[in-house]
Amino acid sequence: MTTTPEHDAKIARLTFASVYPHYVTKVEKKGRTKEELHQVIEWLTGYAEKELQEQIDQKVAFITFFQNAKLNPNAHLITGVICGYRVEEIENPLTQQVRYLDKLVDELAKGKKLEKILR
Template identity: 55%
Template sequence: MTNTKIFEMSFATVYPLYVKKAERKGRTKTEVDQIICWLTGFTQQQLMAQLQAEHSFREFFAVAPEINPDTKLIKGVVCGVRVEEIEDPLMQKIRYLDKLIDELAKGKTMEKILRK
């Protein structure tokens, strides 16, 4: 996995795509935000500040308060790659987020998505 262009992409640019994907499947922006906050440890206010700052994915995850320890429970395939086997820590975090948004769009309950 050598494509690192996404590392420098603005998180604020991709965020509306996450929301749009969720809303197309009858889910909400609030649920997307809840997933992002669960994964990163950001509060809702901190997440909004990150969106306004237009940080890259690299910067976004670098300043995240704490990646949820339950990410080890996230399993499955995103973009043809098993998320639990991704070696690059930053790419793995990005793909964890992709996987969680996919699960939301596929209709999983928030309880299952957040590994409760």
């Protein structure tokens, strides 16, 4: 699935710190914990608690966030629709990685078991 260059550029410029509070709110509203969210983020990106906080404090853009991440080798197993896009068909690698994260947060908020989320 092709996204527009404008869409991809907008995603690249977004800071992780600006989106992170929305992830926390989304999962906590559904009875999940911040610790579970961090577990999911660490599975995808390799960022442990301290490294994740550094990314937030430095207000890094998603492009830097994912350039410095150690993407899980099983990330390609993340499938489904998020924000109107089928994640496995997104052609831009950065946009796909951001949507992987969105999809995992969505699955966590919907009550999916961590064992299933962490493929």
